[in-house]
Amino acid sequence: MQRIGVFVCWCGSNIAGTVDVKAVAEALKSEPGVVFSTEYQYMCSQAGQDLIKDAVKEHNLTGIVVCSCSPRMHEATFRKTAAAAGLNPYMVEIANIREQCSWVHKEMPLGTEKAIILGKAAVAKVNLNAPLTPGQSPVTKRALVIGGGIAGIQTALDIADAGFPVDIVEKKPTIGGKMAQLDKTFPTLDCAACILTPKMVDAAQNENIRIFSYSEVEAVKGFVGNFEVKIKKKARYVDETKCTGCGACIEKCPQKKVPNEFNLGMDNRRAIYIPFAQAVPKVATIDADYCNMLKNGKCGVCTKFCAAGAIDYKQKDEIIEEKYGAIVVATGFEPISMEKFDEFAYSQSKDVITSLEFERLTNAAGPTAGKLLRPSDGKHPHKIVFVQCVGSRCASCAEKGKEYCSKICCMYTAKHAMLTRDKYPDTDVTVFYIDVRTPGKNFDEFQRRAVEEYGVNYVKGMVGKVTPEGDKLIVRGSDLIANKQIKIDADLVVLAAAIEPDKTARPLATMLTASMDTNDFFTEAHPKLRPVESPTAGVFLSGTCQGPKDIPETVSQAGAAASKVIGLLQKDMLLGNPCVASSNQLMCNGCSSCERVCPYGAISYEDKEFPGPNRTVKVRRVATVNPAVCQGCGACTVACPSGAMDLNGFMNSQIMAEVDAICK
Amino acid sequence: MENKYLKDDIIRSSGVNPKKCMKCGKCTATCPSFDEMEYHPHQFVYMVESGDIEPLLESESLYKCLSCFACVDRCPRGVEPAKLVEAVKLSVIRQKNSNRLKADDVVKYLDEDIPQQAIVSAFRKYSK
Numbered sequence: 001m002q003r004i005g006v007f008v009c010w011c012g013s014n015i016a017g018t019v020d021v022k023a024v025a026e027a028l029k030s031e032p033g034v035v036f037s038t039e040y041q042y043m044c045s046q047a048g049q050d051l052i053k054d055a056v057k058e059h060n061l062t063g064i065v066v067c068s069c070s071p072r073m074h075e076a077t078f079r080k081t082a083a084a085a086g087l088n089p090y091m092v093e094i095a096n097i098r099e100q101c102s103w104v105h106k107e108m109p110l111g112t113e114k115a116i117i118l119g120k121a122a123v124a125k126v127n128l129n130a131p132l133t134p135g136q137s138p139v140t141k142r143a144l145v146i147g148g149g150i151a152g153i154q155t156a157l158d159i160a161d162a163g164f165p166v167d168i169v170e171k172k173p174t175i176g177g178k179m180a181q182l183d184k185t186f187p188t189l190d191c192a193a194c195i196l197t198p199k200m201v202d203a204a205q206n207e208n209i210r211i212f213s214y215s216e217v218e219a220v221k222g223f224v225g226n227f228e229v230k231i232k233k234k235a236r237y238v239d240e241t242k243c244t245g246c247g248a249c250i251e252k253c254p255q256k257k258v259p260n261e262f263n264l265g266m267d268n269r270r271a272i273y274i275p276f277a278q279a280v281p282k283v284a285t286i287d288a289d290y291c292n293m294l295k296n297g298k299c300g301v302c303t304k305f306c307a308a309g310a311i312d313y314k315q316k317d318e319i320i321e322e323k324y325g326a327i328v329v330a331t332g333f334e335p336i337s338m339e340k341f342d343e344f345a346y347s348q349s350k351d352v353i354t355s356l357e358f359e360r361l362t363n364a365a366g367p368t369a370g371k372l373l374r375p376s377d378g379k380h381p382h383k384i385v386f387v388q389c390v391g392s393r394c395a396s397c398a399e400k401g402k403e404y405c406s407k408i409c410c411m412y413t414a415k416h417a418m419l420t421r422d423k424y425p426d427t428d429v430t431v432f433y434i435d436v437r438t439p440g441k442n443f444d445e446f447q448r449r450a451v452e453e454y455g456v457n458y459v460k461g462m463v464g465k466v467t468p469e470g471d472k473l474i475v476r477g478s479d480l481i482a483n484k485q486i487k488i489d490a491d492l493v494v495l496a497a498a499i500e501p502d503k504t505a506r507p508l509a510t511m512l513t514a515s516m517d518t519n520d521f522f523t524e525a526h527p528k529l530r531p532v533e534s535p536t537a538g539v540f541l542s543g544t545c546q547g548p549k550d551i552p553e554t555v556s557q558a559g560a561a562a563s564k565v566i567g568l569l570q571k572d573m574l575l576g577n578p579c580v581a582s583s584n585q586l587m588c589n590g591c592s593s594c595e596r597v598c599p600y601g602a603i604s605y606e607d608k609e610f611p612g613p614n615r616t617v618k619v620r621r622v623a624t625v626n627p628a629v630c631q632g633c634g635a636c637t638v639a640c641p642s643g644a645m646d647l648n649g650f651m652n653s654q655i656m657a658e659v660d661a662i663c664k
Numbered sequence: 665m666e667n668k669y670l671k672d673d674i675i676r677s678s679g680v681n682p683k684k685c686m687k688c689g690k691c692t693a694t695c696p697s698f699d700e701m702e703y704h705p706h707q708f709v710y711m712v713e714s715g716d717i718e719p720l721l722e723s724e725s726l727y728k729c730l731s732c733f734a735c736v737d738r739c740p741r742g743v744e745p746a747k748l749v750e751a752v753k754l755s756v757i758r759q760k761n762s763n764r765l766k767a768d769d770v771v772k773y774l775d776e777d778i779p780q781q782a783i784v785s786a787f788r789k790y791s792k
Contacts, residue, residue, distance in 0.1 A: 343694075343738055389740070393686060396742025434688040464693025464738055478689035480706065485698040 002127050005036040005061040006119065007052055009043035009068035011098055016041075018102040018111040024067060027116045031123045035059050044074050049081045056085035063091045063126035067119050069098040088131030090578065090649055095122040117662055124661035128654045132578035137628045139225040139574055140325040143565050144169065146217055146508065147330035149177020150196060150551060151543025151558045153203050155328050158562030160208035164569045167210045167322065168203065169217055169231055171504065174279035175200055177332055181262065181356065183363040183370075185551055186415045187446035193278060193365070200280040213281055216504070218319065220327070220511040221601065223629050224538030225574045227324045235315040237286035237294065238272075242310035245274060245282030249302035249311065258290045260367075263360045266375060267367035272302050276365060284310075326565040327512065329522055329534070330542040330558070331505045335497040336391050340400035344390065344495055349468040350375040352493045355386075355409065358416055372424060374492055377471065381491035384420060385475045386413050386431040387463045391498035393434070402498045404519060407548035409496035410437045414447040414456070416494065421454040430457045430488060432477050440550070459486070466493055499548055513599060514539045522546050532561040540564050579649035580630035581637060583623040586610070587644035590621035594636035594645050602629035603636060670755065671715050678751030682713035684741045691735035691745045700728040705735045705745040712748055726753045727764060767791040 006028045010016035021039040029037040036059045040048050043066060055061060064087065066078050071094040079089035097115040105111040143159050145152045148170030156166040168175060179185075180200075182192035203209050218230040255271035262275045271290040274282060284302075292299035293313055303311045335356050338346035346352045351374050353361070364370035374381050388409055394401030410433070417429045436458070438444040450456045461478035468474075475488040501520040509516045514534040515523040522541050525533040532541050542561040543554040568574075583594070585608060595603045605621050612618040623644070625636075637645045637652065646652055675681065691705035698704060703711065703725045711720055720726065726749065735745040757763060767790045774783065 389688070394740040395684070396740060401740065434686060460689070462688040462690035462693050464690050464695075464734070476694050478691075478693040478704075478706070480687065480689040480692070483704065483707075485692060485695070485704075 002033045002063045002129075003035045003059065003061050004031075004033045004063040004065060004123055004126050005052070005055045005059060006031075006034055006038070006065045006067065006123065007043055007048075007055075008037070008039035008097075008115075008119070009048070009066065010039065010041045011043075011069060011102075012041065015068070015098050015102045015115075018105055018108055019097055019115045020108060020112040021067075021115075023112050024097070024115045024119055028065070028067075028119045028123060031120055033063070033127045034065075034123060036061065043068055044077055049077075049084075052078070052081050053085040056082070056087060061087070063087075063093075063129055065093050065095060065119065065122045065126055067095040067097045067115060067122070070094075070096045070100075088133075090132040091126065091129050093122040093126045093129070095119045120661040120664070121658040124657040125654045128651065128657055129649075132648055134578040135576040135627050136573045137223075137225055137576060139569060139571050140227070140323045141165070141569050142167070142322070142324050143326045143328065143569060144217075144227070144229055144322070144324040145328045145330055145542075147177070147332055147502075147543070147545070148172075148175030148203075148211065148213070149330060149332045149543065150179040150199070151332065151545075151554045152177070152328070152330035153196075153199050154555050154558035155330060155542045155562045155565070156203055156209050157199065157206065158559050159565050159569075160203075160206045162562075162566040162570075163208065164566065165208045165210070167212060167231075167324075169212045169215050171214070171216050172275065173214045173236065173273075173283070173285040174275050174281070175203065175211060175213060176276075176278075176280065178356075179551060180276065180278075181264075181359060181363075183359050183366075184415065184419065186411045187440070187442045189415070189419075197278040197280075200278065204280045211281060212320070213283075214285060215320075217508060217511065222323075223600070223631075225325045225568070225571075226628070227327055227538065229322055229324055229327070231320045231322065233318040233320060235288075235317050236283070237288070237291070237311065237313055237315045238284045239310040239312050239315075240281060240283050242308045243283040243306075244308050244310075245279075245284065246307070247274065247284075248305045248307065249284055250274065252301050252305045254299065254301060255290050255292055258287060263367045264354075264357050266357060266360060286311075286313075326538050326540065326568050328540045328542050328561050328565060329505075329508065329512070329514065329545050330561075331502045331508065331545040333499040333544040333548070334502055336400075336402065336500050338390065338495055338497055341390060341495075343465045344387065344463070344493065345466040345468055345473070346495065349466075349473060349493075351381075351468075351473055351491065352466060352495065354495050354497045355412055355416065356497070358494045362416075362419065372420065379491075380424070382426060383428045383488060383490045384417075384430070384492045384494065385463070385473075385477075385488055385490040386417055386429070386494045386496065388413055388431065388433045388496045389462070389498075390495040392496075394498070402500060402519060404498075404548065405437065406496075406498045407437070408499070408550045410435075410447070411440070411443055411550065413494075413496050414438070414450045417456040418446075418450040418454045421450075421456055428457070429455075430459055430490075432459050432461055432463050434460075434462060440552075461486075463493075499544065501545055505545055512536060512539050532557055532564055538568065576628055577632055578627075579632040579647065580627045581625045581632065581634070581645055581647050582627075583625060583640075584644045584646065585622040585624075587642050588620075588622040588640075589642050589644075590623070591641060593639045593641060594623055597635045597639040598630075599633065599635065600629050600631050602626045602631075668715070670717050671712060674712055674717070674748065674751045674755055677754060678744075678747045680709075680744050680748045680751070682709045682743065682748065685709045685713065685743045686741055688740065690738050690740060691743075694734050694738070696732060696734070697728040697730055701725040705749070708748050708752065709743055709745050712752070717752070720752050721756050721759075725749075726756065729753075763790050765790045 095118040253270035259265040260269040360366040391401035463477040540561040
């Protein structure tokens with residue numbers, strides 16, 4: 001028989017305002033097994049915890065019920081308290097009388113009645129609780145970073161600095177990500193390449209960092225501290241170890257009409273290419289979709305001009321298998337497609353461009369060598385219209401836009417407008433905005449400078465239609481302050497396209513069993529208190545894969561994710577969760593139902609000998625659970641037709657006792 | 665009808681929730697009747713939401729909406745301003761218990777440029 005102590009928390013007025021805590025403590029006193037019951041204003045405080053510890057000693061308690069907030073909030077706290085008092089931490093149960101009771105009920109009698117019932121259920125469960133001990137598993141001291149943009153690079157650098165080996169997997173031929181495509185960065189206007197490329201070089205030269213470029217994650221198995229990952233190194237038809245990046249092959253390649261994705265298709269590259277001059281690794285890659293030699297065996301020019309003999313048309317995709325202790329997702333973002341926004345004529349006119357295309361048009365390494373020229377005729381535009389929130393905050397157009405605010409557009413549009421006025425003072429620049437959102441250090445000052453010092457014309461309103469007419473773009477919009485409809489004959493229209501998570505993120509999330517929201521952003525373990533951890537243990541989040549953010553925020557999050565990884569990797573052993581499934585092999589009939597529903601692959605089958613009648617031995621196929629892999633979700637316990645599967649800490653008998661206590 | 669009831673009535677009959685409006689002005693940006701209107705599409709939404717409906721009831725703007733639905737198509741929040749204009753118009757007709765024109769009046773407005781469809785639909789609309 002257990003000796004149970006009940007501790008009812010007021011949570012200030014959070015609980016006590018709607019629940020008669022004294023009545024709850026009194027009512028639970030007479031429950032079976034309860035030898036002590038009390039209430040206190042803040043049970044989670046030091047004084048409250050001391051009260052629990054003292055009661056354990058004084059009344060010789062074997063189990064504890066705390067009626068307080070959600071177990072997500074303070075279960076760990078009270079388990080530690082119990083352990084400090086010499087109890088097994090799993091002898092603690094929480095009755096959630098805040099979120100499930102006082103916060104959702106308004107009337108004291110009803111709230112009190114429900115709190116008592118929840119308390120009784122917890123007492124009934126503790127009566128059947130047994131001490132549990134977590135198992136241990138070793139930690140592989142190597143981290144994997146998926147994505148080689150600024151988020152991934154920064155995370156890898158920080159982990160490597162702490163002395164742990166890191167691998168970066170990047171699907172493109174070079175690391176650098178979106179930031180490598182930008183011209184200048186707000187609000188200080190440093191050139192993106194000047195601050196990014198040194199970091200790329202640092203990553204390449206760091207002896208703790210390996211870069212798998214042109215590679216993708218194929219499969220992930222295992223669990224925190226012990227992930228087994230298959231990485232596909234796509235064939236680039238160039239031997240990375242031999243290529244010197246001299247570029248002779250690129251110069252001679254006869255296939256000159258390949259749309260250059262680095263410049264967003266605004267110019268062409270060759271079939272063999274290095275995305276940009278500062279690429280890391282600076283190694284050529286052959287685009288198999290365009291290479292004549294790979295398509296029909298007629299060419300081979302690059303082989304002739306490669307002094308290093310690095311070209312290898314027979315190269316095959318290669319699978320690398322590696323073990324990791326922690327995985328950081330840094331898969332980044334893409335601007336959404338503008339093709340469906342017919343009203344802005346993006347598909348009709350070359351002179352309607354996205355902001356990322358504008359970055360390339362103003363970048364010294366871009367298709368126009370940094371001169372702002374119209375894509376259609378190469379002339380200098382004299383009237384430019386910027387349209388903000390294209391596809392962002394778009395609740396009614398789920399098939400083409402996004403409901404959220406993309407966060408970065410207000411600032412980069414202010415930057416584009418300011419830089420244009422600075423470099424080309426003869427240009428009229430109009431920005432249509434719904435709201436200007438510039439929270440951030442020196443952000444609002446920056447936007448005001450664009451207006452006050454550089455004379456950018458900000459119009460509160462939205463563009464309704466863009467019509468190409470001759471070599472002009474007729475922009476019709478509203479000016480809500482003046483209550484006017486305005487018409488501008490613009491030379492160039494720049495759309496601040498919403499951003500969305502990279503398309504590869506969804507299948508990756510499935511492999512990692514990491515959860516995502518409806519917009520395909522990775523979900524954090526807690527929106528405020530655990531922002532860089534995924535709910536899946538050992539998987540961390542860095543950068544825009546978690547939500548829209550700018551470079552300073554991305555870099556801070558990258559550092560935070562790295563520190564979490566370092567905290568994990570410096571441990572030699574990890575304590576597991578003892579609340580895992582186990583099968584009663586005497587009852588198991590080997591039907592495989594549990595194996596099929598297990599999302600973690602924790603269940604396997606073995607042939608085991610069982611004593612039969614008359615001293616015979618029978619071999620039966622029965623389920624066994626790998627406690628290190630099991631996450632305790634309980635799917636197997638409900639799938640098992642013979643009731644052989646049970647979950648430690650949440651045994652069927654315990655759950656039924658709770659239900660009985662509630663229904664009594 | 666009291667203002668509160670009038671607002672509820674308009675919101676219910678139009679099926680429009682003016683609270684969804686984020687005041688971007690995209691509806692007004694391309695409204696082809698903008699120059700003819702005293703109150704523009706975004707103002708309709710705002711005035712119904714704030715209960716300032718009397719001026720709308722008396723405004724000629726009601727009859728300038730072409731029902732082209734450009735505002736409905738482009739609104740990023742799915743507010744559907746044209747439906748709101750229609751609902752305000754309907755509440756005027758209900759209060760007066762008569763159409764704005766009688767079928768006999770249509771003849772006065774005819775000229776050579778009016779398309780035949782418009783003449784037929786005007787007779788159909790105002791002969792009820």
